[in-house]
Amino acid sequence: MAEPLFTSEEQKKFDAGIAEIISHYPPDRKSAGMLPALRLLQEIKGWLPPEGLRLVAKHLEVTPERAMEVASFYVMYHLKKPGKYVIDVCTNLSCSLWGAEKMLAYLEEKLGLKAGEANEKFTLRETECLASCGTAPCLQINEDHHESLTQAKLDAILARLS
Amino acid sequence: MASTAKTIEPIISAAWGKPQSWTLDSYRKRGGYEALKKALQLEPAAIIDEVKKSNLRGRGGAGFPTGLKWSFVPKDSPKPKYLAVNGDESEPGTFKDRYILEDDPHMMLEGIAIAAYALGVHTCYVYLRGEFKFPAERTQAAIDEAYKAGIFGKTVLGKDFELNCYLVRGAGAYICGEETALLESLEGKKGWPRLKPPFPAVVGLFGCPTVVNNVETLASVPAVFQQGADAYAKLGTDKSGGTRLVCLSGTVNRPGVYEVSMFTTLAELIYDDKYGRGMPAGRKVKAVIPGGSSAPVLGADELDVAMEFEALKVKQTMAGSGGVIVMDDATCMVRSLWRVARFYAEESCGQCTPCREGTPWQTRLLRKIEEGRGEPGDIDMLSNVASSIAPYPPIGLGNTICALGDAAALPTHSFLMRFRDEFEAHIREHRCPFGDKPWGSFGDWS
Numbered sequence: 001m002a003e004p005l006f007t008s009e010e011q012k013k014f015d016a017g018i019a020e021i022i023s024h025y026p027p028d029r030k031s032a033g034m035l036p037a038l039r040l041l042q043e044i045k046g047w048l049p050p051e052g053l054r055l056v057a058k059h060l061e062v063t064p065e066r067a068m069e070v071a072s073f074y075v076m077y078h079l080k081k082p083g084k085y086v087i088d089v090c091t092n093l094s095c096s097l098w099g100a101e102k103m104l105a106y107l108e109e110k111l112g113l114k115a116g117e118a119n120e121k122f123t124l125r126e127t128e129c130l131a132s133c134g135t136a137p138c139l140q141i142n143e144d145h146h147e148s149l150t151q152a153k154l155d156a157i158l159a160r161l162s
Numbered sequence: 163m164a165s166t167a168k169t170i171e172p173i174i175s176a177a178w179g180k181p182q183s184w185t186l187d188s189y190r191k192r193g194g195y196e197a198l199k200k201a202l203q204l205e206p207a208a209i210i211d212e213v214k215k216s217n218l219r220g221r222g223g224a225g226f227p228t229g230l231k232w233s234f235v236p237k238d239s240p241k242p243k244y245l246a247v248n249g250d251e252s253e254p255g256t257f258k259d260r261y262i263l264e265d266d267p268h269m270m271l272e273g274i275a276i277a278a279y280a281l282g283v284h285t286c287y288v289y290l291r292g293e294f295k296f297p298a299e300r301t302q303a304a305i306d307e308a309y310k311a312g313i314f315g316k317t318v319l320g321k322d323f324e325l326n327c328y329l330v331r332g333a334g335a336y337i338c339g340e341e342t343a344l345l346e347s348l349e350g351k352k353g354w355p356r357l358k359p360p361f362p363a364v365v366g367l368f369g370c371p372t373v374v375n376n377v378e379t380l381a382s383v384p385a386v387f388q389q390g391a392d393a394y395a396k397l398g399t400d401k402s403g404g405t406r407l408v409c410l411s412g413t414v415n416r417p418g419v420y421e422v423s424m425f426t427t428l429a430e431l432i433y434d435d436k437y438g439r440g441m442p443a444g445r446k447v448k449a450v451i452p453g454g455s456s457a458p459v460l461g462a463d464e465l466d467v468a469m470e471f472e473a474l475k476v477k478q479t480m481a482g483s484g485g486v487i488v489m490d491d492a493t494c495m496v497r498s499l500w501r502v503a504r505f506y507a508e509e510s511c512g513q514c515t516p517c518r519e520g521t522p523w524q525t526r527l528l529r530k531i532e533e534g535r536g537e538p539g540d541i542d543m544l545s546n547v548a549s550s551i552a553p554y555p556p557i558g559l560g561n562t563i564c565a566l567g568d569a570a571a572l573p574t575h576s577f578l579m580r581f582r583d584e585f586e587a588h589i590r591e592h593r594c595p596f597g598d599k600p601w602g603s604f605g606d607w608s
C-alpha cells in the first residue's frame with residue numbers, strides 16, 4: 001500500500017485547520033477557503049503533493065482540477081518539493097539600486113546554484129518587490145524576512161542554516 | 163538641506179518604534195478605540211457623512227474619496243455586505259502598510275470596526291500578501307486581542323452588532339492587489355480581475371455589496387472621529403484631508419516611511435533632514451518615480467511638487483501608493499525601465515491581449531536596447547507597443563480589463579518622454595553607456 005499522506009499528528013493538524021478555515025466562510029462558500037487550505041497543506045508537508053491537493057479539493061467540495069488551477073497561479077505554492085531552504089531574492093528597482101543583482105550573483109556563486117535552480121538544501125529564486133524597499137537589499141528564506149543586507153550579514157545568516 | 167519642511171503632528175506613525183506599540187494595551191493608553199466609541203453613538207449614515215466631510219481619500223493607489231465609496235453600498239440590499247481590507251502591498255516601491263500591520267495594527271482594526279458599523283457589515287476579511295509572515299502574525303495577535311476585549315465578536319464594545327474579522331494570506335501574485343482580483347482570490351480562485359462595472363460596492367465578494375479599502379485608508383479613519391472631520395480635513399488641501407504615508411527608497415541617504423502633510427514636496431522629502439537627508443556624496447537626482455513603479459517618472463527639475471493626488475495629476479503623474487523611488491545620475495534609465503517592464507510582464511494575468519502580449523514585448527525591446535543590440539526604430543516600436551496597451555497622456559486611457567495595463571505602459575511612455583536621449587545613446591553606441599555599472603554602484607554591494 002502507498003504511504004499515507006499524513007502521520008496521525010499531521011492528520012490532526014490538517015483536520016483542525018480545515019474545520020477552522022471553513023468556519024470563516026458562508027456554508028455554501030466552502031471553496032473560498034482554497035488559499036488558506038493550500039497554505040495549511042504546504043505548512044504541514046513543505047509542498048503541495050498531488051494527493052494533498054485532491055484532499056483539499058474534497059474538503060472544499062470542488063474538483064481536483066480547480067485546486068490545481070489555483071495552486072499553479074500563485075508563486076508561493078510549491079508543486080514540486082523544494083530545497084530545505086527556499087531563498088527568494090528581490091531584484092526589483094529599489095533593491096537593484098542598492099546592489100541586489102550583485103547580492104544575487106554572490107549567492108549564486110556561494111551556493112553553486114543559478115537563480116531558478118534547486119538542490120536538496122537550497123532553492124534559489126529571484127523574486128519581485130517584497131515591500132521592504134527602504135531596507136534594501138532584502139530576501140526571504142522560507143518566508144522569514146531579512147533586510148538591509150550586507151555581505152557580512154548575509155554570510156552570518158547562511159552560516160546558521162544547517 | 164536643513165529642516166525647513168513644515169512639521170506635522172504624526173497621526174498614523176505616532177507610535178511606531180515605541181515599546182509594545184502593537185498591543186491593545188499600548189493602543190488604549192494612547193486613546194485607542196475612543197473614536198469607535200464616538201462613532202457608535204452616531205447613526206451609520208452620519209458616520210459616512212463625517213468621512214465624506216473629512217476629505218479622506220483612498221491610500222491604495224487611486225485616491226478615491228473614501229466616504230463617497232462607502233455611500234455607494236446599497237442600503238436596502240437583502241444580501242449580506244462585506245468589507246475587504248487590501249493589504250496586498252505589492253506595487254514596487256511601496257512598503258508603508260507593512261509598518262502599520264507590524265507596529266500599530268489596532269489602528270487599522272479600529273478603522274475596520276467603524277467602517278463595518280457604518281456600512282452594516284458583519285464580516286470583514288483582511289487580505290495580506292502571502293509574503294507578509296511577520297506582519298500577519300502581529301495582525302492576527304491584534305485581532306485575537308480585539309475579540310477578547312469585546313471589540314469583535316457578538317457585540318462591538320457592548321453595542322448589539324455582530325462583527326467578525328478574519329485574516330487571509332495571499333500566495334504571491336501582485337495582481338491580487340487589484341480590487342476585483344482580490345475578491346476573486348478571497349473567493350478561493352486565481353486572481354483574474356473582473357470587468358467593471360458592476361463595481362464591488364454593488365456586486366463584490368460572493369456577489370454581495372463589498373467595500374475594498376487599503377490598510378492605510380482604514381488606519382486613517384479613527385483620526386477622523388478623534389479630531390473631528392473638519393479638523394482632519396483642514397490638515398490637508400481642499401480635496402484631500404489628513405496626512406499621508408510616503409515610502410522613500412532608491413538612491414538617497416535615508417530611505418524609509420515618513421508621514422507627511424499633503425503640502426510636503428518631493429524635493430523636501432528627498433533633501434530635508436527630517437526625511438531623506440539628501441543624496442549620497444557626489445550624486446545628483448536624475449529621476450523620481452512619485453507613486454509606486456506604475457506612476458509616470460519625473461525629472462530632476464520637476465520635484466517642487468506636493469505629494470498629493472491633485473498636485474501630481476497636474477504633472478500627468480500620480481500620488482498612487484506613495485512609493486517614491488529616487489534614481490541618481492549614475493543610474494541607467496534603460497536598465498531601470500527594463501526591470502520595471504519585466505515586473506509587469508511577470509505579473510500580467512494574461513486575460514487581455516494588449517497586456518498579455520504587450521508587456522513581454524516591451525521587456526524584450528528594452529533588453530535588446532540595454533544589451534546594445536537596439537536598432538533605429540526600436541524606440542518608436544516600444545512607444546507603439548505601450549500605446550497599444552494604454553495611450554498617454556492623460557492617465558487612464560487603458561484598453562484593458564484592469565489598470566495593470568496602464569501601470570505597465572505609463573513607465574514606458576514617461577521614461578521615453580523624459581530620457582529619450584539615453585535610449586538613443588544606447589542604440590547609437592551599441593552598448594549601455596554605463597558599462598557594467600548600470601545601477602550606479604551604491605551601498606554595501608558596490
Ligand SMILES: Cc1cc2nc3c(=O)[nH]c(=O)nc-3n(C[C@H](O)[C@H](O)[C@H](O)COP(=O)(O)O)c2cc1C
Pocket residue numbers: 219220221222223224225226228231248249250251252253336337338339340341342374375376377379380564565566569
Ligand atoms: C494592478 C493593481 C494593483 C494594485 N495593488 C494594490 C495594493 O497592493 N494595495 C492596495 O491597497 N491597492 C492596490 N490597488 C488598488 C485597488 O484596486 C483599490 O483601488 C484599492 O484597494 C482601494 O482602496 P482605497 O480606496 O482605500 O485606496 C491596485 C490596483 C491595481 C490596478
Ligand code: SF4
Pocket residue numbers: 337354355509510511512513514515517518562563564565566567
Ligand atoms: S490588464 Fe493585464 S493584468 Fe489586468 S486583467 Fe488584463 S491581462 Fe490581466
Ligand code: FES
Pocket residue numbers: 090091092093094095096128129130131132133136138254255256
Ligand atoms: S524593490 Fe525590493 S523590496 Fe521593494
